Amino acid sequence: MDHKRIIEMTFHEKAVLPKGFTCAGGNCGLKGEGKDLAIFCSEVRADAAGVFTKNKFPGAPVILGREIIRKGYLRAIVANSKVSNVGTGTRGLENARRMARAVSETFDILEEEVIMSSTGVIGKPLPVEKIERGIREMSGHFQDDPLVAAAGIMTTDTYPKAFSVSVEEARITIVGKGAGMVAPDMATMLIYILTDAEIRNPLLDQLLKDAVGDSFNMLSVDTDMSTSDTCLIMANGLAGKVDERRFAETLNAACIEMAKMLARDAEGATKLLLANVSGAKTTDEARLIAKSIINSPLIKTMAYGADPNIGRVLMAIGKCTECEIQPERIEIQINNRRVYSEEARRDFDEGELRRLLAGDPVEITANLNIGPGRATAYGCDLTEGYVKENAAYYSS
Amino acid sequence: MDHKRIIEMTFHEKAVLPKGFTCAGGNCGLKGEGKDLAIFCSEVRADAAGVFTKNKFPGAPVILGREIIRKGYLRAIVANSKVSNVGTGTRGLENARRMARAVSETFDILEEEVIMSSTGVIGKPLPVEKIERGIREMSGHFQDDPLVAAAGIMTTDTYPKAFSVSVEEARITIVGKGAGMVAPDMATMLIYILTDAEIRNPLLDQLLKDAVGDSFNMLSVDTDMSTSDTCLIMANGLAGKVDERRFAETLNAACIEMAKMLARDAEGATKLLLANVSGAKTTDEARLIAKSIINSPLIKTMAYGADPNIGRVLMAIGKCTECEIQPERIEIQINNRRVYSEEARRDFDEGELRRLLAGDPVEITANLNIGPGRATAYGCDLTEGYVKENAAYYSS
Numbered sequence: 185m186d187h188k189r190i191i192e193m194t195f196h197e198k199a200v201l202p203k204g205f206t207c208a209g210g211n212c213g214l215k216g217e218g219k220d221l222a223i224f225c226s227e228v229r230a231d232a233a234g235v236f237t238k239n240k241f242p243g244a245p246v247i248l249g250r251e252i253i254r255k256g257y258l259r260a261i262v263a264n265s266k267v268s269n270v271g272t273g274t275r276g277l278e279n280a281r282r283m284a285r286a287v288s289e290t291f292d293i294l295e296e297e298v299i300m301s302s303t304g305v306i307g308k309p310l311p312v313e314k315i316e317r318g319i320r321e322m323s324g325h326f327q328d329d330p331l332v333a334a335a336g337i338m339t340t341d342t343y344p345k346a347f348s349v350s351v352e353e354a355r356i357t358i359v360g361k362g363a364g365m366v367a368p369d370m371a372t373m374l375i376y377i378l379t380d381a382e383i384r385n386p387l388l389d390q391l392l393k394d395a396v397g398d399s400f401n402m403l404s405v406d407t408d409m410s411t412s413d414t415c416l417i418m419a420n421g422l423a424g425k426v427d428e429r430r431f432a433e434t435l436n437a438a439c440i441e442m443a444k445m446l447a448r449d450a451e452g453a454t455k456l457l458l459a460n461v462s463g464a465k466t467t468d469e470a471r472l473i474a475k476s477i478i479n480s481p482l483i484k485t486m487a488y489g490a491d492p493n494i495g496r497v498l499m500a501i502g503k504c505t506e507c508e509i510q511p512e513r514i515e516i517q518i519n520n521r522r523v524y525s526e527e528a529r530r531d532f533d534e535g536e537l538r539r540l541l542a543g544d545p546v547e548i549t550a551n552l553n554i555g556p557g558r559a560t561a562y563g564c565d566l567t568e569g570y571v572k573e574n575a576a577y578y579s580s
Numbered sequence: 581m582d583h584k585r586i587i588e589m590t591f592h593e594k595a596v597l598p599k600g601f602t603c604a605g606g607n608c609g610l611k612g613e614g615k616d617l618a619i620f621c622s623e624v625r626a627d628a629a630g631v632f633t634k635n636k637f638p639g640a641p642v643i644l645g646r647e648i649i650r651k652g653y654l655r656a657i658v659a660n661s662k663v664s665n666v667g668t669g670t671r672g673l674e675n676a677r678r679m680a681r682a683v684s685e686t687f688d689i690l691e692e693e694v695i696m697s698s699t700g701v702i703g704k705p706l707p708v709e710k711i712e713r714g715i716r717e718m719s720g721h722f723q724d725d726p727l728v729a730a731a732g733i734m735t736t737d738t739y740p741k742a743f744s745v746s747v748e749e750a751r752i753t754i755v756g757k758g759a760g761m762v763a764p765d766m767a768t769m770l771i772y773i774l775t776d777a778e779i780r781n782p783l784l785d786q787l788l789k790d791a792v793g794d795s796f797n798m799l800s801v802d803t804d805m806s807t808s809d810t811c812l813i814m815a816n817g818l819a820g821k822v823d824e825r826r827f828a829e830t831l832n833a834a835c836i837e838m839a840k841m842l843a844r845d846a847e848g849a850t851k852l853l854l855a856n857v858s859g860a861k862t863t864d865e866a867r868l869i870a871k872s873i874i875n876s877p878l879i880k881t882m883a884y885g886a887d888p889n890i891g892r893v894l895m896a897i898g899k900c901t902e903c904e905i906q907p908e909r910i911e912i913q914i915n916n917r918r919v920y921s922e923e924a925r926r927d928f929d930e931g932e933l934r935r936l937l938a939g940d941p942v943e944i945t946a947n948l949n950i951g952p953g954r955a956t957a958y959g960c961d962l963t964e965g966y967v968k969e970n971a972a973y974y975s976s
Binding site: 238 | 910
C-alpha cells in the first residue's frame, strides 16, 4: 500500500508512547535555554536494533552503541544535544559510558541495557557532570508525551518531531531530529522508534534495515554525512503479536513520513523536494539518480527561486555516468505535469512551470523508460538561510 | 618543480597569443550587451586534442566535438555564450555544424578542422542565423589579444580569463571561462589552450589528459557536472621543438593556475579554497578525500563565515567510507598552522583559527599519516550570492 495511505489510516491525532514506555526531557545546562537532555525507558526489556553512520570518524556514542546493540535488547535511551562527543578520544568514550551509568544507577536498569547519543558541535569535551546531574534530576518527571523528550534532542530544528501510528492493537511511535539542521555541524540525524508490538530479533533488526533503506538512507539535505547518525528501534512486546507484514509496511511508512518531516524542516529550507525515478535499469541505479537530483545545488536553488530551469534535471540525471541513460527516452514531470520529453519539447509552458515550482512540495519525477528500477529521494531547497546558519553555527 | 614557481618564472605580464594564432570576439545579438561570440584561428594546421564532459546528456557541440577531435588536428575554434545547444536533438546537431560551416566558408578553412562550443541555458534552440551573421562580420577584426575572445565566452564571470606562459622559445596561452559561474545553469567550463610549441599527437593528447587530471578534474564549485565542459589544446609548431618535460610541467602549472582562477571567480565566491591531502593510502584515495573536503557545503560555509568549526573537516574525511582512514593519525592544518591532531587537541586557538579562516585563500591540509597518496582539490566558499544567482539564472 502507498505510504501516504498507511499514514492517513493509522495516524494518531496526538503523539503518545506505546504501552510500557515513558520519557523525560529537560535542561541540564548545556544550552542557555531550551531542553538539551532526553531519556526514553521501557518498563520491561525490549528487543532492539540500530543502524549507525558509516562515517569513518564516528562519535564515541556510535562506537559504543554498535557494541551495546549487538546483544539485541535495550531498556533505555539517553541523549543530549549541543555537544556531540565526536573527535574526543578515549575520554569521550568514558564520558559516554558515564551517561549510561548515571541512567543505570538512577533508574535501576542494567548499564548494558542503556544506549546513549550526543549531537552538536564536534571536537569539544562533553560536560558530563552536568549531564549526570540532569539525569538524576529527571527522576520523578517521567510522562508519556514523546514531544517533551523530542525537544531535548533538538538543536536548530524549528519544532520537536514525534508521531504515532497503529498496527492492530500495537503502536509505533517515532521521534526524530533533523538532518542538516539538527546539528548543522554535520547534518546529524537521531531517530528513535518505540513500539509495544511483539517483534523479536533477528526479524526486528531486518525490518529496521529495510525501512531505513527506503527512508532515511534516501534523505539528503546537504550531502554531508554525520559522524553521529543513529536510528534505534525498541520493541517491548506489551501489546502482543501483530501481523508482521502490516507491521513492516507501517514501519516503512512511518520512517518515510519522518524523513519528509526532517527534510521539510532542514536548515533554511522553505519547501520539501521529492525526486521520483522510474524506468531505471535497476533499483540501485534509480536510487543513485534520485539522489543526484535531490543533491544538486542547482536544482535546489531552482526550486527555491521557482526558476523554470528544467534543463538542470537533465544535467543531474546525466552526471550519473555509471548508470544506463538514453537521453531521447527521458520524460520529466513536475508535480505530475509533464515538462520535458524529446518529442514534446514544445508543450513546455514557462509560466505554468513557474507556478508548479512555486509550490510546496516540489515533486520531480523522471521516467528513464529503460527498465523496472524505481526509487524516491527526499530533500529540500537551498536558500540564503542555509548559508547564514552554517557560516556561523560554531560561533552562535 | 612547484607549479607556483613555474608560473612565476614563465608568466607574461600581458596575455598574448602564440605565433600564428589570431582571435576575435564580438556581439552577435544573443546577449543584450557584451560579447557573446569568440573565434580562435591558427594560420597553419595544428595538432590538437580535447577532453569533454562525461555527462550522459552531452550538448550537440560535445557530441560533434568528440568526432572532430579524433583526427588529431584543428585550425579553428568557434564558441558562443548565452545558449548552450544542449537538449536540442537532431536540430541542435545541425545548428552546431552550421557554426563550423560559417567559419569554414568565411575564413577558407576546411570544415573538418573547425570545432565549436556553446555555453548557457540548456533546452533552448540555438539562434544560429545570428551566430552565422556574427561570424561573417568578424572578418577583418582579428587581432592577438586573447582577452578579447575570452570575453566572448563569458556568461556570469566577473572578468575574462586568459594568460600566457613560456617554454623556451614557445608560448602557451590558456583561455577559460568559469566553473559554476560561467553558465550557472550547470557549471559549464570551457578551456582553450593554444601553443606554438611543436608537440605532436599522440603525445599532445597524453600531455593534455595528464594536465587535466591534476587541475580541472580536481576543481569543483558545486558538484554539478556540466553537459558542455570542454578543454581543447592546439599546438601549431611554429616556434619549433621544445623540451617535452618542461612543456609538460609548464602546461600542468598553467592548467592548475587557470583552475584556481575559475574557482576564485565562481558564482558568489568570496575566496579560493584549497584542499591538500597527504599520507593517504593511494593517490586515488587522496583525490577522493580532497574532493570530499572541497565539496562539503558545511566546510564551504565555514570558510565563508570564518567560523572555527574545524570538526567539519574530520566529518568530510570520514565520509569517504571506501578509503582507509585512522582517526587517531589525522593531522589538520589551515594555512600551514596545525589546528587538529589526536595528541595535541588543546593547541587549538579559536581566535587564531578565526583569523586563518578569514583569509583568502583558505588552504586546508589533511595528513592521514598512512601512505604515500597525495592530491590537491580547488574550490571556493558557498555564499548567499551563489543561492541568489542560481535561484533566478534562467529568468535573468
